[in-house]
Amino acid sequence: MKPQKPGSSATTRRGFLKNTGAVSAALAGTFGLNDAFSIEAQTPSSSSGQCGFSQLPHGFVYLNSGTEGSMPDCVVNNFRDGLHKWAGNPTHAYxxxxxxxxxxxxxxxxxxxxxxxxxxxxxxxxxxxxxxxxxxxxxxxxxxxxxxxxxxxxxxxxxxxxxxxxxxxxxxxxxxxxxxxxxxxxxxxxxxxxxxxxxxxxxxxxxxxxxxxxxxxxxxxxxxxxxxxxxxxxxxxxxxxxxxxxxxxxxxxxxxxxxxxxxxxxxxxxxxxxxxxxxxxxxxxxxxxxxxxxxxxxxxxxxxxxxxxxxxxxxxxxxxxxxxxxxxxxxxxxxxxQQEMGGPAQIEKQILSMSQRVKNHILNRAPSAMVSPHLDPTLKSGLSVFFPFNWDKPKQLFTDKARADWVVRELLKKGIQIRSIGFTNAGAKNNNAEKMYALRVSTGIFNTVDQVEIFNRALTSVLKNIA
Ligand SMILES: Cc1ncc(COP(=O)(O)O)c(C=O)c1O
CATH class of the missing domain: 3.40.640.10 (Type I PLP-dependent aspartate aminotransferase-like (Major domain))
Incomplete structure (x- = not known):
């Protein structure tokens, strides 16, 4: 699968709408805009309707919104324009x-x-x-x-x-x-x-x-x-x-x-x-x-x-x-x-469906590696957490920091950003209250199905080499 070009349909607002089928909801624009602060008044550069995540480099698969999100172009432009306005008349601004x-x-x-x-x-x-x-x-x-x-x-x-x-x-x-x-x-x-x-x-x-x-x-x-x-x-x-x-x-x-x-x-x-x-x-x-x-x-x-x-x-x-x-x-x-992209309900659906693709990849190979709940939909989120495991011997799980960090580094070499996460597994059978380390994948609104598949394939190849 080819990485998305910046500004290509999958990473722009229109591409998202096409991907999610949310066009009509987004065009309906359910959000009550205040006249004094309409999008056009604040961000003339966004009125073309193109608001992609072009700051994320071409080919970089960013799956760590749980640490920090990115910013779409219209937000970056709004922030920059706001700073200019502030600098031009600071006392009035404040x-x-x-x-x-x-x-x-x-x-x-x-x-x-x-x-x-x-x-x-x-x-x-x-x-x-x-x-x-x-x-x-x-x-x-x-x-x-x-x-x-x-x-x-x-x-x-x-x-x-x-x-x-x-x-x-x-x-x-x-x-x-x-x-x-x-x-x-x-x-x-x-x-x-x-x-x-x-x-x-x-x-x-x-x-x-x-x-x-x-x-x-x-x-x-x-x-x-x-x-x-x-x-x-x-x-x-x-x-x-x-x-x-x-x-x-x-x-x-x-x-x-x-x-x-x-x-x-x-x-x-x-x-x-x-x-x-x-x-x-x-x-x-x-x-x-x-x-x-x-x-x-x-x-x-x-x-x-x-x-x-x-x-x-x-x-x-x-x-x-x-x-x-x-x-x-x-x-x-x-x-x-968010409203332009279909509103919070649509966004939640999109994020969770991407997340499910990651979860399925793990569950199909090594169900015992899964940490995040996967049965009750009310407990699910856009974060998928699982322990590293040996792809060829999927019952062999790893819970140490060194291996989790190694997987993160190997994926980063391939242009994919996830993170490791430590937590106390206090209820564990061995009653060991020391931290265990897992991998955490955040599927944000700018991520595409193609990107998730790139990640799944890269993870497979990294986990085949884990030792
Ligand atoms: C559950 C939780 N609370 C608080 C924070 C800190 O967030 P902030 O940087 O917005 O203070 C984080 C950051 O990852 C978090 O995951």
Whole structure:
């Protein structure tokens, strides 16, 4: 199969539409654009309708959106144009420009529309880490309060929880994921009952802190089932790390609606293909305020001490000095781009179907190498995780870092980027809590069927030589 040329039909917006059959949905343009911020007004260079990922070099198969996404041309152009505008009139940009000013009303409103919520439920952040820190440092935990997390949480959750534990005695209850050989065959109820059983130590905890999609195993925890769990266990706040979901999962469905969480922090720079240093924090309670929640990174705490009862917390968190507002504007362009490609439902379908091709390649040869769930569709994501194995002796699995990194390097020599990922397989039979290492493949919106086949063939040849 020939690699795609940059700007060829498979890598442009039109090519994507043709590939996915989403033409009519995209042309219908369901996204309510604000006149002051229409795509044409912001990105004249994109009005030709050609918005490919031409920055990715010809022949490079990039399968690592889970670490960083790329940016389509219309987003790159929007970002560049925004920086030019800022540089031409900085004071106006920071104070009063509708798109770039420090309060970000317009961009917050547009993100809100995309997610089906209000402007005051949305704060624009630098990344997931910032949103989670604002949340977990902002909640008014008391000494002895309990929070529940899993042993696969990212440091973006663990680090603020560790600060709260060290400074005021928060108790963090860590629940272990089942071992990979059990996990891959589980359904959502079995998994959630194993992770968060109805037990006295979990009941009445202050917060359940989880990832929507786990970077370690690719498991998606459906938000509806998580909400039910939190309610059953009488846990007050559901705090969700959406780093691996925004731009991949449709956050408007019954099963995965963002409004089922109390706080949802996610990036613009991974699956959404927005610029670096962009993210979103969703706060379900737009009227939350001290003493329940404090704006830790903000210039607006004074609004609450001065007797103002109604100042929106999302705005208090937004006004925090000079932010990367040209980046936020370009992230909005990435949201429009998603709509042009058929919208989040279509994108999720596309990403998961690509991911299934990777999963099938592994399952057909070495089912015991699979880590990601493959039976229950509600647990699946665009991340495919599996242990390296000997292609000619497929029961021979490898779980060490050196071999996983070797596979990554060998694939990179062939122009294919994936990554290795370490995690604690605490439930493993040998009860060895040391890290195991697997391979992780992210099938992003710019990847084509041809590219996935190139990857599958290259993986086969690398695994034939693993020793
Ligand atoms: C689950 C999870 N949370 C948080 C992060 C950090 O994301 P950000 O760079 O947006 O803070 C990552 C990055 O890979 C992640 O996978």
């Amino acid at each position: 104070e009063t420009d509708a798109v770039f000013n420090k309060r970000q009303d317009l961009n917050r409103e547009t993100v809100g529309k995309f997610l089906g919520v209000e402007k005051n439920n949305i704060c624009l952040t630098d990344n997931t880490t910032m949103g989670l820190s604002m949340t977990l440092m902002g909640l008014n935990f008391q000494p002895g309060d309990r929070v529940v997390a899993s042993n696969h949480e990212h440091n973006a959750i663990l680090s603020p929880l560790a600060v709260q534990r060290a400074t005021m005695g928060l108790e963090v209850i860590t629940r272990a994921f089942p071992p990979a050989h059990t996990l891959r065959d589980m359904n959502s109820d079995e998994l959630l009952d194993t992770l968060f059983p109805d037990s006295p130590s979990l009941r009445g905890a202050k917060a359940l802190c989880v990832s929507h999609v786990y970077p370690t195993t690719g498991v998606r925890l459906p938000l509806k089932a998580l909400r039910r769990k939190a309610d059953q266990l009488n846990i007050r706040y559901l705090v969700v790390d959406g780093a691996q979901a925004m731009g991949m999962i449709d956050l408007g469905t019954d099963n995965d609606n963002i409004t089922l969480s109390d706080f949802y922090a996610c990036p613009g720079h991974k699956w959404l293909n927005g610029p670096p240093s962009t993210g979103v924090l969703y706060l379900r309670n737009a009227n939350i305020r001290p003493p329940e929640f404090h704006p830790t990174l903000s210039q607006r705490m004074g609004e609450y001490t001065g007797g103002n009862e109604v100042f929106p917390m999302a705005e208090a968190l937004q006004v925090r000095g000079c932010s990367n507002t040209p980046g936020f504007a370009a992230m909005i362009r990435a949201l429009h781009f």
